[in-house]
Amino acid sequence: xxxxxxxxxxxxxxxxxxxxxxxxxxxxxxxxxxxxxxxxxxxxxxxxxxxxxxxxxxxxxxxxxxxxxxxxxxxxxxxxxxxxxxxxxxxxxxxxxxxxxxxxxxxxxxxxxxxxxxxxxxxxxxxxxxxxxxxxxxxxxxxxxxxxxxxxxxxxxxxxxxxxxxxxxxxxxxxxx
Amino acid sequence: xxxxxxxxxxxxxxxxxxxxxxxxxxxxxxxxxxxxxxxxxxxxxxxxxxxxxxxxxxxxxxxxxxxxxxxxxxxxxxxxxxxxxxxxxxxxxxxxxxxxxxxxxxxxxxxxxxxxxxxxxxxxxxxxxxxxxxxxxxxxxxxxxxxxxxxxxxxxxxxxxxxxxxxxxxxxxxxxxxxxxxxxxxxxxxxxxxxxxxxxxxxxxxxxxxxxxxxxxxxxxxxxxxxxxxxxxxxxxxxxxxxxxxxxxxxxxxxxxxxxxxxxxxxxxxxxxxxxxxxxxxxxxxxxxxxxxxxxxxxxxxxxxxxxxxxxxxxxxxxxxxxxxxxxxxxxxxxxxxxxxxxxxxxxxxxxxxxxxxxxxxxxxxxxxxxxxxxxxxxxxxxx
Ligand SMILES: [Zn+2]
Ligand SMILES: [Zn+2]
Numbered sequence: 159x160x161x162x163x164x165x166x167x168x169x170x171x172x173x174x175x176x177x178x179x180x181x182x183x184x185x186x187x188x189x190x191x192x193x194x195x196x197x198x199x200x201x202x203x204x205x206x207x208x209x210x211x212x213x214x215x216x217x218x219x220x221x222x223x224x225x226x227x228x229x230x231x232x233x234x235x236x237x238x239x240x241x242x243x244x245x246x247x248x249x250x251x252x253x254x255x256x257x258x259x260x261x262x263x264x265x266x267x268x269x270x271x272x273x274x275x276x277x278x279x280x281x282x283x284x285x286x287x288x289x290x291x292x293x294x295x296x297x298x299x300x301x302x303x304x305x306x307x308x309x310x311x312x313x314x315x316x317x318x319x320x321x322x323x324x325x326x327x328x329x330x331x332x333x334x335x
Numbered sequence: 336x337x338x339x340x341x342x343x344x345x346x347x348x349x350x351x352x353x354x355x356x357x358x359x360x361x362x363x364x365x366x367x368x369x370x371x372x373x374x375x376x377x378x379x380x381x382x383x384x385x386x387x388x389x390x391x392x393x394x395x396x397x398x399x400x401x402x403x404x405x406x407x408x409x410x411x412x413x414x415x416x417x418x419x420x421x422x423x424x425x426x427x428x429x430x431x432x433x434x435x436x437x438x439x440x441x442x443x444x445x446x447x448x449x450x451x452x453x454x455x456x457x458x459x460x461x462x463x464x465x466x467x468x469x470x471x472x473x474x475x476x477x478x479x480x481x482x483x484x485x486x487x488x489x490x491x492x493x494x495x496x497x498x499x500x501x502x503x504x505x506x507x508x509x510x511x512x513x514x515x516x517x518x519x520x521x522x523x524x525x526x527x528x529x530x531x532x533x534x535x536x537x538x539x540x541x542x543x544x545x546x547x548x549x550x551x552x553x554x555x556x557x558x559x560x561x562x563x564x565x566x567x568x569x570x571x572x573x574x575x576x577x578x579x580x581x582x583x584x585x586x587x588x589x590x591x592x593x594x595x596x597x598x599x600x601x602x603x604x605x606x607x608x609x610x611x612x613x614x615x616x617x618x619x620x621x622x623x624x625x626x627x628x629x630x631x632x633x634x635x636x637x638x639x640x641x642x643x644x645x646x647x648x649x650x651x652x653x654x655x656x657x658x659x660x661x662x663x664x665x666x667x668x669x670x671x672x673x674x675x676x677x678x679x680x681x682x683x684x685x686x687x688x689x690x691x692x693x694x695x696x697x698x699x700x701x702x703x704x705x706x707x708x709x710x711x712x713x714x715x716x717x718x719x
Binding site: 177209219230234248289 | 342343344345346347348358359360361362382385386387388389390391392407423425427428429432440441442443444445446447448451457458460461462463473474506510511512533534535536537538539554558560561562668672675676677678692694695696697698699702704705
């Protein structure tokens, strides 16, 4: 097969507008990790902004910091089962797997909670629209058809298997933790 | 107000949400005029970033008009149109004072490794983002920068992340005059990094990806050589071969944890989730750079470790850098470059959609449909 991609002819960089205008011997790999800003103030690790955002909702915080940061987001306070898992995760430092893995698990649980919450509020989520399949149908219908066929096959297979009357012992859903 | 809302992996929608409120005296509320979908939003969209709660609004790339300010806001007034850097920085802490605005210590309670970022999970501070009609902007005296007279809003919105991140990727690569620079990943950031490498005096810039339409775009936009890794065989061997078997002087990883290109990494990292994503691009970067060279990482990796060839890094005496971009530090210089025509950010935009169609926008970008490079979204209130 002809390799049509290897058609690159290197150009003379000096023709490119702006070539070399930011070349600077000070652009060494340690910049700007140490005070090099000429701002006449040395970093002050104790300094905090004057005003602190009041804590009105439950805010989880890393055990690596002594206090709540001066500002923080407040959109989705931990709640439900996912909230319990998240609170557990924050007993561990950022250096520990028991911090990150439960958070990922909580995210999965939270998705189910989201669907339940939708239904409780009388809203049936339009999964087709939320997954943006309209765009996929428009630009890549064959991919979508394949996906749907695979989904249908798996669903049909599962229903057949569940309704086969063969009541072997149900597989225990094993957690990864 | 209308806002994008996350419902679970690969599921988002546009919904009505309460208006954001001033929570801190230095807060401002901004009416969003332009907002983008970013490659790093896909990590959230795919459910890979811990503590991404259902109901959150994404969007760390937005520009807008100030509609309300807190009592301590002195640098902005209602009616100002502002570029809002994607990172939230206090301007006063240990790190902000070193110019590391992307590492602020006073904008995120949940983690110390990363500062606050708009619309980027609770791990990055739990802030709602700008893919909405209105957004709360903390520390309004620090980050937001007034859009210069005559600057196109499309150029302005790319100054919130893509341009500074591409530029800082090149800066962190420590490029010296006539260096050979390799960029892995031809998404918007990789394309911008390749373009900016010339500003630091690169002698040769090479970009590697697997989508021909992105490579073609990079060739035209960034004037670089562009190669499809499916066609060149082993990309590391290929780079060695075209650099007299020495390797590149500098390599930029603009891919992160969702790299294609290595079946083992894809299966263990992306399908089975035994690693926090696949580290293919990082492997390639470490192995294709010259001894004594620099690896610059701007691709997003998970907080847990991967099977990274860290031994090679030590043996080869590499310098490896990575960081969230300090947008505020770079903005003055980059605004200059845009005004002087050295950089043309809006040239990256391939799609414009109304915010109502956010689910389709995410699908198109994540599935690389319709040759999508960069999508700008317009909230319904943007044209008032
Ligand atoms: Zn971004
Ligand atoms: Zn700070």
